[in-house]
Amino acid sequence: MSEPAVPKPPAGGNGRLLPPDAGRDRPLFLVAAILVFLACVAALGARGAWVQAQTWTSDLESSLTIQIRPVDGRDATADAEAAAEIARSLDGVRDATARTREHALALLRPWLGEGNLPDDLPLPLMVEVELDSETVRAGSFQPEALQARLDEAGLAATVDDHSRWAAAVRRAATTAQTLGLALLALVAGAAAAVVAFAARASLAARVDVIDALHLCGAEDRFIAGLFQRRFFMLGLKSGAAGAIFAGLVSILVSIGGSPADMAFFLPQWAADPFELVLLALAPLLAGLTAAVSARLAVASDLRGRW
C-alpha cells in the first residue's frame, strides 16, 4: 500500500471514549453535592451531640447535691455545715459547700418574686459536693456511703447523685447519634441509587458509543470501567463541594455561638482532627460510592444484552 507520503499521527493522547456530557451532569452534580452535604451535617451533628453529651454528663457526674430537709427544732444551716463537713471527710471529694438560706431564696426568686415569702418559711438547703476528676473517671464514688454517713449523724439529708439526669442526657445523646448515623446511611443509600439511575440514563443516552465499542470487541468490564471512572470523578467533585460547604456551615454555626440547647442537633465545629478527617474522607467515599454504583448498574445493564 504505497500511496502519498505517510503523514504523522496527530500529537497528544487518546480522546475520551465517553463524550463529555455537556452540562447534562450538572443536576446530578448538584444532587450529589447536596447529599454529601447532608451526610456530612448528619455526621458532624451526631459527633457534636456526642461531644456535647460527654461534657454534660461529666459535669453532672462530677458533682452531687445533698438536700437538707427542714425539720422543726433543728438548725438547718448548722445541719448543712455538718453535712458538708461529713462529705469533705470522704475520699474522692474535692470540696463541699453548704449553701445558705439566701442562696435557696435566690433560686426561688425567678418563680416567686422578691419578698413574697415569710421569713420563717422552712426551706430545704443544699450542699454542693464536688468530686475530684479521677474519682469521676473511675466512677468509684459511692453515694450510698455518703448517705449512710449522713443518716448516722442523724441529719435529715438526701443525697442526689444526678445519675438520673446523666442517664437521660446519655439516652438523648445516643438517640441523636443513632439518628445521625441512620440519616447518614439513608443519604448514602439515596446517593448510590441516584448515581445508579444516572449511570443507566447515561448508558442509555450513549447507546451509540456502547454499540460501537462492543462491535469493536470491547469487553463489558472495559465499558463499565469508563462509566466507573466518569462517576468516580463526579462523586469526588460533588463530594468535595458538599464537604466544603458542610464545613463552612458548621464553622458558621459555631461562630454564631448559638446556645447549646439550640445547637444540639446542629453541626458544631470543634476544630478537632475527627472533623477534618471526616470532611476529607467524604469526597473519597462519595467517589467510591458513585463508582461502585455506576459499575454495578452498567454491568447489569450490559449483561441484559446478547
Add this chain to the structure above:
Amino acid sequence: MTASPHSDPEPVVRFDNVGMRYGRGPEILRDLSFDLPRGSFQFLTGPSGAGKTSLLKLIYLAAKPSRGLVSFFGRDTATLPRRDLPDLRRRIGVVFQEFRLLNHLSVFDNVALPLRVAGKKRSDYAEDVAELLAWVGLGDRMSALPPTLSGGEQQRVAIARAVVGQPEILIADEPTGNVDPEMGMRLLRLFAELNKLGTTIVIATHDLQLVRMVDAPVMTLSNGHLHIRPSRGRRQREADQREAEGREALDAMSPPDPESGDE
C-alpha cells in the same frame, strides 16, 4: 471458493437452516444454509426490506437466530457465553451503512478504536493508523471530527476502522454508497487486497456495477430466502461443459437481475 452449502470443513461462518424473526413477527429470514469459506469474497444483494441487514447482524454477532444454527469459527453462537463475544468480535470488521462513527472522537481516534479496546498502546499503532488513513485519502483529516466530514469521507473512516484490526472477516453494508466511482474502485481494491491476504469479505450492495467488477459469488435475498449464484468463472466452467451457446447466452445475460437469482 463459493458460498455454497457446507463445502468447507471449517468455514468462517456457517448457517444451517437458520430462521429469524423479531419478537412474534413473521419470519424475515427462512431456511438459510450456506458457508462463508475462509478467504472467500461474496456480494449480498436484494431489495430493501429483504432482510440483508438482519442477515448481516447474524454474521457480525449482533443478533441470534430464532432457529437453526449459526456458527462462527466452528462455535455455535446460540451457546456462546457473553464473555467470549469480545474475542470473536475482534476477528470481525464491520462497515455500517450509517457508519456509526463516534462524533466526539477525531478521525484518528475513531479508526484506532478497535486497537484501543483490545488494549494496545497508542505508540504501537499510531504509525499504522496514520498510514491506513493516508491510504484512504484522509491523511490530512486525522484530527477532524466526523461531523465535519463529507459522507464519503465518513464512509472511508468507517472502512478504515473496520480493517485496521486486520479482521478475519470483513462485512460491509453499502460501503461505496457515498463515494464517487473512482473512490469506489479504490475501496474495492482495498477489499480485494485484504481478500488476497486471506480475509473473508461480504459486501452488501445495490451497486450492480460494483458487483460486476469482481468475479465473485452473489448471494441474493428475496422474501427471506437466499439464492446463491456462483462466480462468473465457475458458472462459465460449468457452462463450458454443456455448450458454447450457453456461454454466450450467459455473457449476454448480465447485468444479472437481483430480483430472481437464476439457477
